[in-house]
Amino acid sequence: MSVRQGLLALLAQEPMYGAQLRSEFEARTGGTWPLNVGQVYTTLARLERDGLVEAVGADEDGRISYRLTRTGRAEVAQWWVSPVDRETTPRDELVIKLALAVTVDGVDVDRVVQTQRTATLRHLQDLTRLKQRATTHLESDEDNGSVDLAWLLVLENLIYAGEAEVRWLDHVEARLIREASRPRRKARAIPTTDGEGTGAAGAPPAAHDTISTTLRGAQ
Template sequence: MSIRHGLLALLDQGPRYGYQLRTEFEARTGATWPLNVGQVYTTLSRLERDGLVEAAGEDDEGHQFYAATDAGRAELRAWFGTPVPRTNPPRDELAIKLAMAVTVPGVDVSAVVQGQRRHSIKALQDYTRLKGRALAGEARPGVVPSASNDLAWLLVLDQLIFQTEAEIRWLDHCETRLAQQAELLQARTAEATRDGGPAPAKRGRRLRA
């Protein structure tokens, strides 16, 4: 996730100082990914080092302003023009957890699935409530209401909702697959018992229950 490009996008609209950048970033993303001022300044100094932003004077209150350079603006256009890479998916803790759970003996996988589903549905309920408020045009604490900020926040919420929903569907799917697997195992065991010997290895052939 790029704070760099987020800040560049804000600076593209005119010079700003650190705290202001933080506030505006959060007004658009709804504090879903909160920034602290330290992160903002660290990122600004890296952008400055790379020639993408430059210092643009101070105001009477001593706020240090920054402005995007031409190189910074070019970098921003390139960012908008390039898809976010999906070919190297970020590590997903839940996928790793389930992949491990099915291989570690004694783990109640369906309990892991249900525990996650409850948690994810709860998150979905919470996002949906926030969305209900956003659609009703309710003001957010500490955010100056503006049509574009509100639209940005709504899009972020929708994304969280769709992503969480996808996770829940995947969990449902995992559960069905686990149930199928268990049935298959049962059928094999039954057949082995009937034959009076160990289950024959029948790879790639589905057994009927």
């Protein structure tokens, strides 16, 4: 998540000082990605250095507010119309763990899958409770509707991500069962250096090929 873009987008609404930016950012994302105030000030200093924001003076408590410059405004406008970069895949510990589990001897992969599925489901239950509360709040509260909506959307994103993870784990389990029942070399075996086996002509890709494809993007 780019803190820089987030702060710029908030400043497009009105001038704010550091602590205010931090609390606005957290309120709109439900505190899902907490910022420390030092991070906010460091980012503001860089934005000022790059000519994207400028100080508008201090209030009576000495807090300095910042506003966007013309260049800053253009940068925000550009951000809204640009897609988020999905080319570089962030490193995902679970994907790496499963990829290693199927290639390292002696790992109980079924147990790895089930342990994770239970934990993810438990997390999904927590998120669903939060969502129930957020939905009720959104329906009853008129003052802060857009912030409630933002929080609900963040929660729903986390719920869909959790659901996708469980579906993927179900898929891993089903594929391992299929691979185990195949009358040929086990897919779990570590590929040998003689170049034989896993890439046999006409054979569908083995489980570890699928997972390693995912990992290649996770630099």
